[in-house]
Amino acid sequence: MNWHACEIQAPFSSPPDGLHAGLEAEGNSFPRDSLGLAVNSEALEELKNRKSKRIWIHMGNSHIGIPVAKKHSATSASEQFQYPLDSSTLKQPGIVQQEAFRRVPDRRRTEHPRRRPLRVMKFGGTSVGDAACIGKVVEIIRAELRESKVVVVVSAMSGVTNKLVAAAKAAESGDRKIVARIFKELRAQHEAAASILIHSAAQQRRLTRLMKDIFREADGLSKGAILLRELTPRTLDAISSLGERLSAPLVAAALAERGVASKAIDATELIVTDACHGAAEPLTDLTRERCETRLCPVLQRGIVPVVTGFIGATRAGLVTTLGRNGSDYSATILGAALDAHEVVIWSDVDGVLTVDPRLVSGVSTIPEISYHEAAELAYFGAKVLHPKTLRPVIQSGTPIWIRNTFAPQGRGTKITPNARPNGGGVKALSAIGNLTLIIVGGPGFIGIPDVLGRIFKTTSAVRADVLLISQSSSQNRICLVVSSSIADRVVEGLRREFASDLAFETMEHITFDSDVAIVAAVGEKLRGISGIVGRMFGALDRHDVSILAIAQGSSECSISFLVAKNDMKKALEIIHREFKLGALACPEIAASKSYETQRRAAESAS
Ligand code: ADP
Ligand code: ASP
Ligand code: MG
Numbered sequence: 001m002n003w004h005a006c007e008i009q010a011p012f013s014s015p016p017d018g019l020h021a022g023l024e025a026e027g028n029s030f031p032r033d034s035l036g037l038a039v040n041s042e043a044l045e046e047l048k049n050r051k052s053k054r055i056w057i058h059m060g061n062s063h064i065g066i067p068v069a070k071k072h073s074a075t076s077a078s079e080q081f082q083y084p085l086d087s088s089t090l091k092q093p094g095i096v097q098q099e100a101f102r103r104v105p106d107r108r109r110t111e112h113p114r115r116r117p118l119r120v121m122k123f124g125g126t127s128v129g130d131a132a133c134i135g136k137v138v139e140i141i142r143a144e145l146r147e148s149k150v151v152v153v154v155s156a157m158s159g160v161t162n163k164l165v166a167a168a169k170a171a172e173s174g175d176r177k178i179v180a181r182i183f184k185e186l187r188a189q190h191e192a193a194a195s196i197l198i199h200s201a202a203q204q205r206r207l208t209r210l211m212k213d214i215f216r217e218a219d220g221l222s223k224g225a226i227l228l229r230e231l232t233p234r235t236l237d238a239i240s241s242l243g244e245r246l247s248a249p250l251v252a253a254a255l256a257e258r259g260v261a262s263k264a265i266d267a268t269e270l271i272v273t274d275a276c277h278g279a280a281e282p283l284t285d286l287t288r289e290r291c292e293t294r295l296c297p298v299l300q301r302g303i304v305p306v307v308t309g310f311i312g313a314t315r316a317g318l319v320t321t322l323g324r325n326g327s328d329y330s331a332t333i334l335g336a337a338l339d340a341h342e343v344v345i346w347s348d349v350d351g352v353l354t355v356d357p358r359l360v361s362g363v364s365t366i367p368e369i370s371y372h373e374a375a376e377l378a379y380f381g382a383k384v385l386h387p388k389t390l391r392p393v394i395q396s397g398t399p400i401w402i403r404n405t406f407a408p409q410g411r412g413t414k415i416t417p418n419a420r421p422n423g424g425g426v427k428a429l430s431a432i433g434n435l436t437l438i439i440v441g442g443p444g445f446i447g448i449p450d451v452l453g454r455i456f457k458t459t460s461a462v463r464a465d466v467l468l469i470s471q472s473s474s475q476n477r478i479c480l481v482v483s484s485s486i487a488d489r490v491v492e493g494l495r496r497e498f499a500s501d502l503a504f505e506t507m508e509h510i511t512f513d514s515d516v517a518i519v520a521a522v523g524e525k526l527r528g529i530s531g532i533v534g535r536m537f538g539a540l541d542r543h544d545v546s547i548l549a550i551a552q553g554s555s556e557c558s559i560s561f562l563v564a565k566n567d568m569k570k571a572l573e574i575i576h577r578e579f580k581l582g583a584l585a586c587p588e589i590a591a592s593k594s595y596e597t598q599r600r601a602a603e604s605a606s
Pocket of ligand 3: 124125328384
């Protein structure tokens with residue numbers, strides 16, 4: 001919450017075009033990000049005596065008039081009388097009496113929001129994909145506000161981050177034209193959405209100014225990369241963060257347009273991360289502190305913060321990103337930092353499905369799934385969740401819901417520390433394509449000391465995630481699977497590490513096959529259930545799908561194996577059918593209570 005000394009020239013004869021997310025007055029120097037008035041005691045006296053002179057403040061569809069004196073400035077926060085713009089001040093348009101304001105003597109009061117349940121609601125790229133989608137998002141938030149306080153987290157509009165990354169890469173290769181074309185397209189896309197969603201002239205002006213500033217920044221960043229023909233991870237993060245920095249103010253303005261007091265907040269002010277650009281990790285304590293001082297007072301005022309997903313900043317304030325698809329992670333980082341009751345991830349699917357619906361038809365929605373199962377699915381490619389999403393809430397056990405922005409009446413999937421047992425067995429499938437199988441081997445291999453240690457030292461040095469490893473018992477062949485995007489780096493690193501062994505032929509070869517995919521079956525205690533593996537591999541064998549490698553016993557709730565990339569879809573279809581996953585969830589869903597009923601029951605129990 002930014003409080004500002006009152007610097008308003010009175011009188012105003014009519015309400016100026018005004019503020020939606022915050023407080024704004026025409027023709028004065030009142031800062032645009034202000035959310036309340038702060039005047040010193042002397043000014044307060046004047047306020048009381050000059051009732052004919054007032055400043056008009058618009059919030060959503062309402063406006064209020066506050067009697068105001070001439071210019072005043074307070075010297076310290078503790079001297080000020082602060083007037084939060086809470087809902088009671090909005091009940092009656094017109095002149096608001098002094099009593100209608102709540103007096104807040106100092107900031108400490110603002111750090112204890114009321115005990116309404118707090119929900120962090122994250123909306124993904126498709127959910128904010130265009131003006132119509134943002135309209136749906138606004139309605140979902142408005143409905144939720146009847147029961148809870150809400151912190152909104154938004155992704156960039158769908159496709160925007162991809163385009164920003166493409167622009168950054170084009171800048172690195174010096175292609176000014178492509179850079180300019182992409183930024184022009186992005187600008188048009190955001191302006192088009194703004195012109196449909198926002199009708200207030202002042203809001204339109206404000207958004208246009210803000211977008212102009214962001215695109216100016218984009219130009220500056222890309223010019224640097226063009227000049228140097230270099231794209232550092234830091235610059236790439238700065239450029240790819242712009243999508244969320246555009247979408248958050250747009251959603252906040254759209255909310256305000258529908259009468260919801262809201263404020264766009266850049267997560268660089270909230271999520272403090274390490275300096276690992278492209279895959280930054282949050283620093284929990286600092287993030288919690290920032291959320292308490294920056295977000296809680298906003299919530300206290302009844303204002304909905306709309307936070308940029310995907311991004312954070314180092315202690316020194318450099319923009320970082322949490323990794324592609326990372327807004328889910330942003331939501332749980334904020335949920336944990338704020339001790340939220342729930343985190344709801346709104347996407348374009350009805351929940352966690354038995355398999356990616358783009359790969360297999362006839363999928364069903366899983367009503368409830370454990371953290372462990374969801375993490376395995378995400379790790380093995382289920383895009384519906386970023387693989388790190390569950391990490392921040394493991395300690396608190398905060399429930400996560402996956403729900404559909406385009407079918408909000410649906411129940412969705414609840415992800416809990418320990419989902420209801422379903423009798424065991426395969427619950428869902430996932431797969432990752434575009435992988436490379438690297439085979440390190442040779443007959444004399446057994447004599448080479450610490451081969452596995454040296455392999456992992458190399459993969460860690462080149463920052464490669466090994467998704468699957470398998471080793472033959474005689475140790476003369478080790479298979480590892482990595483993303484094809486980093487496979488060259490890994491192969492080069494291994495060839496360097498084992499250069500002398502290759503020269504003396506104690507190691508015969510380091511080869512690779514870049515057309516493979518991992519398929520994973522997930523279910524609680526899956527590995528302990530006899531017959532599952534046999535049934536799965538038997539079905540694949542009957543349909544001529546060869547298994548190239550099987551993962552060594554890593555997680556007890558997943559079985560993962562490698563197939564040729566061309567067999568991936570077929571393997572998923574076969575297993576989905578074999579375990580009758582298409583029929584799994586439907587009866588349960590029909591029988592299960594709606595999201596709202598369940599939630600109310602849980603709340604009254606707690
Ligand atoms: P958002 O933009 O909302 O973050 P994403 O595209 O990142 O959405 O994730 C949602 C997509 O994840 C779905 O459209 C679906 O195609 C894909 N997906 C993959 N596996 C699953 C699964 N098991 N359940 C649900 N969706 C899945
Ligand atoms: N906009 C980012 C991306 O496309 C983050 C996200 O959507 O979750 O990767
Ligand atoms: Mg996503």
